[in-house]
Amino acid sequence: MNKTLLGAVVIALALSLTACGGSTTTVKQxxxxxxxxxxxxxxxxxxxxxxxxxxxxxxxxxxSG
Incomplete structure (x- = not known):
């Protein structure tokens, strides 16, 4: 059971971290x-x-111009 819980926590953490970063979208004025x-x-x-x-x-x- 501990391995299952640990696995679930690791997966949840990995998914949450992938949502945090790396957007390279630029906005052109x-x-x-x-x-x-x-x-x-x-x-x-x-x-x-x-x-x-x-x-x-x-x-x-x-x-700026």
Whole structure:
């Protein structure tokens, strides 16, 4: 009985570990830098973000492009 229980535990552990890893899926960003800047400006104009957030995010967008 102990061998059966041990075997079941090993199988369960192996199955759970295979679900944890290794996804190599990559996500390609399709939004252009210009679109990001327009969306950012719209959020700022609507008061959704502060001027500080706007300027900081704008720098990051321009730096990444």
């Amino acid at each position: 399709t939004e252009t830098q210009g679109q990001q800047l327009m969306d950012l400006k719209e959020a700022y104009d609507k008061g959704v973000i502060t001027e500080k957030e706007y300027n900081s995010t704008k720098k990051k967008i321009l730096k």
